[in-house]
Amino acid sequence: MSTTTTRTTPPEGFIMPDFGDRGRTPAPQGNGATAAATATQGTGAAAYSGPRKMAFICSKGNLDMAYPALIMGNAALGEGVEVHIFFTFWGLDIINTKTYDNLKFTLSGNTAMHMPDLGRLRPGLEHVSMPQAMGNLPGMTGFATRMMKKQMEEMEIPSIPDFLDLLQASGAHMYACRLTYDMMKMIEADLHPGVEGVISAGDFIDIAEGAQVVFV
Amino acid sequence: MPTNTLNGRTFEVDTEGFLTRREDWSEDLATDLAALIDLELSEDHLATLRFMREDSATTGVTPTLRRMQTVGGFDIKTLFALYPGKPAKKMAWLSGLPKPVGCV
């Protein structure tokens, strides 16, 4: 057997990751012989037959509510999934360049507020929720926001502005909700340049056809 | 650990097919692997793989796309063009590094 010709199909028993390319080509030829780490596409007769799509709806402007969709959207892009993100209501703050670097995290209404670092003070304390009343103390929101930003930074999670740049460069499709955009009297020049347009909810439903929808 | 054999080379991989031993990797192997996903490695491709090797040698983890941009100076859009679909995963596989775990 000569090794001068490179092969373009994996040999028998070859283990390789699923890059999603093969299942997505229009008509996968009978590749029955190729080995099996590749998950076969579901064969249910869905009306939509394009690439996998995910649609995120961001409706909150809190710092801790901004990240989940951005992180998931970014992960989806990394997996070759087509990503659409619709920003509505306070979620518009995430794509408004006047506010997006100033999103806040607050204790109030967040009973999951316990801090890993407190475990060093007294073991067990890391699982104890902060009393809700603490959220009303002056300066508490600023403190909590700084804490969270620091923790995110330690995990090498980019700031919101950088994150939007990243999503834009990775090819995410981002939109602002027309109704709330008008309601909040936003200025188009303030939108992050990655935002493709100000569209109605109906438009977004059209765009999201066949997508898995995630509401945040 | 399972092993893969390609064009006369045998190397150890994890259950998904990512190389487990750094020293098994060579640019020739990367070229052969790339052929399996319909990629012909250009100098641009190799530059990204070399950066990933060097960077991971110091940090111990597979660089994220964002790190490729901020530290390596590669444009993310270009990476998507070079490795269509799943750039991070493809680059990790081709450069013989573990599957990327970071979210960004």
Added chain:
Amino acid sequence: MRDMEKLLILGAGTAGTMAANHLRATLDQDAWSITVVDQDTQHRYQPGYLFIPFWMKPERVVKDRRELLHDGVDFVEAAIARVHREQREVELVDGRRLSYDWLVIASGTRPDPTLVDGMADGALWRDKVHEFYTYEGSVALKEALAGFTAGRILVHITEMPIKCPVAPLEFAFLVEDHFRKKGVRHKVDITYVTPLDGAFTKPVASAELGGLLKDRSIRLAADFAVERIDNEQHRLVAYDGRELPFDLLVTVPPNVGQQFVTDSGLGNDAGFVPVDKHTLRSVVDERIFVLGDASDIPTSKAGSVAHFATEEFVDNFVAATQGRPLPNSFDGHANCFVESGRGQAMLLDFNYDTEPLKGTFPVPVAGPMTLLKPSRVNHLGKLAFEQIYWKMLLPGRRLPVSSHMSMAGKRRPKE
């Protein structure tokens, strides 16, 4: 009795009026006659053009040129046809000829909207395409703004150099304010369109002013070399193919020198007179000096430059008439208030060699004015300048500001 020496000044604007008044106080009444020629009798406070579209009463910017000239200065109301250097005569459009021993050209610059395809000759001129570099234009723009409640506004510079290079920026900030106060800012999209690669000509100021544009949600379209105005589609078209749609275009037409300068063979391609930038003396004729915007000196075309240059010029002129070497060297000092909206202004202070920097003015740390940073004091300074202009500058009274730029209070950017 020997003949009087004749000084002829062409133009009774800021520079011409200041020069006449300064020299009348310096030159011997019995030995020198001073004559100023201008085509009309209305002296306009040009910084006011910026405010007319918003709040300033138009009539407030106009005064009679003759009342602003000191006794002993003759005024001739006539348009100038050309300068005959060989005969030392100036020919007027009505055919009269005025002879001179020394000539000061202070005829300024004028906007020429005929140089852009679709500007002055377009159907939208003075309808949706406006300028504020003339009295008429500024008044017309006031009406256009009053009826504007939604749409796209472009604030546009056709090409450099222009008179008062910060005025279009100021207009952008003021118009932004205007719509915020009306509560319809979100319905108005404002873009600042410039042929430069940033908000201003010099790097530090460009960064500061660019940041301010962003802060006010004003878009920046840089490196925009306009080819024509598309009057049918309401678009501004650039040579590189970019097209910007507009509902209101506020443009600054190309600024050129006066026609008689070109006709006399004294001007460069834009009609500005080449001079030695430190003495302001014509490079081709030692009997001619050029003050104000009419020369080609590489600094801003602005009243402050005319003011500082004139103070340097007076001694030089006297020396020149006596055949002595010229004692003073002008450094290109310019000092501009930049209205930044919200009742504040910035201050720029620079010359040929030093770009506008941050700091305080005129006194280090104490200020009270802040360089390159918006403040209320600067804004009040700008408003107060109107009275200073009429009562001190034009009559030739010295201001407590050196005509040479000082580095005191300025901070150089860190390397």
